[in-house]
Amino acid sequence: MNPLERSPERLPTGARDALPGEAAELRRAEDALRRTLRLYGYRELRTPIIEYAGAFERASRDLDEAYRLFDADGSVLVLRPDLTIPAARLIATRMAGHPGAVRASYTGSAFRLPQPGRPRLSEYRQAGAELVGVSGPAADAEIVELLAACLTEAGVAGHRIALGDQAVVNAVLDATVDDPERRTRLRRAAAARDLVAWRHEADGLDPLVAGLPTRRGGADVLERLAADVPAAADACRRFAATLTLLEGSSAGAAVLVDLGIVRARSYYDGVVIEAYAPGADVPVARGGRYDGLSACFGAPRAAVGFGIDLEPLHRAIVAAAGNGDATADGVVLVGGLGAGRATASALRARGIPVVALDDDASVGAALAQAEGWRYVAVPDGAGHRVTDRATGDELTCARIEEDLPSRR
Amino acid sequence: MPLGALLGGSLDLMERAGIDVAVLRDPGRKLALTAPDGTVFITTRPSDVPTYVEAGAADIGIVGRDVLVERDPDVYELLDLGFGACRMAWATREGDDPSDAAIERFGVVTVATKYPRSADIHFSRLGRQTEVVKVNGSVELAALVGLADGIVDLVATGRTLRENGLVEREVIFHSSARLIANRAAYTLRAEEIDAVVAAMRPVVDEGVVE
Numbered sequence: 001m002n003p004l005e006r007s008p009e010r011l012p013t014g015a016r017d018a019l020p021g022e023a024a025e026l027r028r029a030e031d032a033l034r035r036t037l038r039l040y041g042y043r044e045l046r047t048p049i050i051e052y053a054g055a056f057e058r059a060s061r062d063l064d065e066a067y068r069l070f071d072a073d074g075s076v077l078v079l080r081p082d083l084t085i086p087a088a089r090l091i092a093t094r095m096a097g098h099p100g101a102v103r104a105s106y107t108g109s110a111f112r113l114p115q116p117g118r119p120r121l122s123e124y125r126q127a128g129a130e131l132v133g134v135s136g137p138a139a140d141a142e143i144v145e146l147l148a149a150c151l152t153e154a155g156v157a158g159h160r161i162a163l164g165d166q167a168v169v170n171a172v173l174d175a176t177v178d179d180p181e182r183r184t185r186l187r188r189a190a191a192a193r194d195l196v197a198w199r200h201e202a203d204g205l206d207p208l209v210a211g212l213p214t215r216r217g218g219a220d221v222l223e224r225l226a227a228d229v230p231a232a233a234d235a236c237r238r239f240a241a242t243l244t245l246l247e248g249s250s251a252g253a254a255v256l257v258d259l260g261i262v263r264a265r266s267y268y269d270g271v272v273i274e275a276y277a278p279g280a281d282v283p284v285a286r287g288g289r290y291d292g293l294s295a296c297f298g299a300p301r302a303a304v305g306f307g308i309d310l311e312p313l314h315r316a317i318v319a320a321a322g323n324g325d326a327t328a329d330g331v332v333l334v335g336g337l338g339a340g341r342a343t344a345s346a347l348r349a350r351g352i353p354v355v356a357l358d359d360d361a362s363v364g365a366a367l368a369q370a371e372g373w374r375y376v377a378v379p380d381g382a383g384h385r386v387t388d389r390a391t392g393d394e395l396t397c398a399r400i401e402e403d404l405p406s407r408r
Numbered sequence: 409m410p411l412g413a414l415l416g417g418s419l420d421l422m423e424r425a426g427i428d429v430a431v432l433r434d435p436g437r438k439l440a441l442t443a444p445d446g447t448v449f450i451t452t453r454p455s456d457v458p459t460y461v462e463a464g465a466a467d468i469g470i471v472g473r474d475v476l477v478e479r480d481p482d483v484y485e486l487l488d489l490g491f492g493a494c495r496m497a498w499a500t501r502e503g504d505d506p507s508d509a510a511i512e513r514f515g516v517v518t519v520a521t522k523y524p525r526s527a528d529i530h531f532s533r534l535g536r537q538t539e540v541v542k543v544n545g546s547v548e549l550a551a552l553v554g555l556a557d558g559i560v561d562l563v564a565t566g567r568t569l570r571e572n573g574l575v576e577r578e579v580i581f582h583s584s585a586r587l588i589a590n591r592a593a594y595t596l597r598a599e600e601i602d603a604v605v606a607a608m609r610p611v612v613d614e615g616v617v618e
Contacts, residue, residue: 162595193484196586200488214605216598256598276592281464282482283591 014114014122029317030107032154033127040146042105042129047086053078058296059085065112079111083126091132092297101133128307135302137238140271141245143304147285148251157320159277161254164261166268167235175231176209190262213260219243221257267292273306279319280312327390331375334364346401410454410471414585417491418470421617425607467593473583474562478525484589486605491617492585496526498578499569500558501551505577510557520550521560530580548572
């Protein structure tokens with residue numbers, strides 16, 4: 001097809017624009033996540049969008065869906081397909097000399113080729129946290145609590161954080177299934193969420209093992225398991241300790257134990273995390289403990305973390321907020337480019353956005369309506385006549401720069 | 409809820425599991441029906457069931473494994489419900505299997521099917537070169553008039569194949585009705601979904617629903 005015949009609105013499959021309304025919501029969500037991560041002492045780091053394919057291959061990351069390119073000497077490069085592995089690479093190499101636990105966070109875009117018949121974004125934004133250099137229940141609980149805080153601060157409601165434990169599942173399988181290939185098949189079935197295949201493969205095993213991926217609920221699940229499979233008792237105890245720590249935290253009520261959460265990727269070796277929220281049909285966040293990942297870039301180092309997907313997060317925020325008041329705090333100031341310039345400056349100095357116009361009042365009202373600004377102000381004698389679009393009030397303000405901040 | 413062949417078995421099973429499905433016995437022209445306990449039942453063609461469940465428009469659904477293999481949706485497969493048993497099979501005309509000759513002479517076997525992904529999975533696992541032709545109507549015809557060397561199709565009794573002079577050569581997989589769940593709902597409504605599974609499992613284990 002002649003490219004000129006295409007509508008100029010058309011974008012490549014998987015690509016998407018964000019108009020001002022959505023962009024503002026996404027910005028607010030990201031700001032809330034950054035603020036929360038900072039409050040827990042997770043310092044932001046940035047990694048490049050373009051990396052060597054080898055960096056991901058070291059971590060056995062499947063690159064089938066990655067955008068590949070080449071640099072001048074023929075090395076294969078990729079647009080980063082995720083943000084966890086680059087963060088692990090950076091921390092394992094450039095921060096190897098860091099004296100204590102590393103608390104790091106990131107926000108950025110990752111990329112994957114669109115798949116035919118499966119609409120999804122080719123560029124997706126993630127925000128995440130990594131706690132590197134400490135193992136044990138306290139670190140796991142800190143990460144889960146931080147995730148819960150991030151979701152709540154971003155405006156999500158009714159979310160649930162499902163926690164599994166790869167170490168528990170591995171210990172149970174190692175103790176009860178002799179054939180390593182059968183263990184792999186079982187793990188693969190659970191990772192694919194195919195509980196029918198799991199039960200088929202577990203046929204003849206202890207009913208306890210056969211029911212493993214359907215074990216959900218609270219810490220009592222682990223007590224019974226530890227009693228039945230002594231070899232898994234240590235792993236169960238560690239997981240139960242994490243849950244006990246979480247009980248007293250703000251995350252407690254949202255936690256659901258689900259031993260069916262199993263990762264196919266081999267570097268997960270402890271707690272596994274999947275967070276869901278009403279309004280999003282895919283997990284809003286995923287994560288877990290992957291002490292083995294750091295070893296791909298040097299020395300093994302304990303690590304636990306999560307990544308929040310901004311797209312489903314945004315849907316969950318919208319679902320929680322409903323179609324509420326969409327007006328943005330700000331003033332369309334008629335005359336603000338002329339006689340009202342000092343007033344515009346005074347409002348901005350108080351943190352109120354001002355759209356300054358030279359036009360007449362009707363243009364101002366139409367603009368406020370189209371862009372969702374809360375106030376329209378028109379010069380009136382020495383002061384202003386102000387329409388508050390959120391409440392419908394008509395005000396007469398002698399000093400608008402002092403009257404408006406008090407209404408917020 | 410899948411309209412068609414699986415609906416009867418689904419209703420029987422759910423009724424035995426203590427789920428009130430009375431509204432579905434006489435649906436009229438309505439596609440979404442609300443039961444007295446507030447459960448909303450959505451009826452749709454079977455191939456759309458995974459679409460609704462994957463997107464979260466339905467929390468759980470009942471669908472044949474054949475549809476799951478063909479669509480490969482990102483959903484939980486919770487229970488094999490046992491009824492609706494059939495198999496995906498590779499069938500060719502009676503007499504010598506023409507696929508060996510086709511490979512020898514043309515290097516490729518032509519397969520007509522409504523299930524291109526199932527056919528692909530099967531033949532690529534065998535390492536057999538195939539050319540898959542997607543058809544929508546009676547697939548048997550394709551093998552009879554020489555559009556293809558054989559067909560991949562769902563077989564229940566095998567009668568349609570026999571009446572058209574076709575022979576089943578290989579079973580690709582066995583299918584039956586499955587209970588599936590949306591990923592988010594499986595966690596967000598864990599207690600309710602676990603209760604449905606717990607109610608259905610003993611009925612399935614008894615094997616009384618055909």
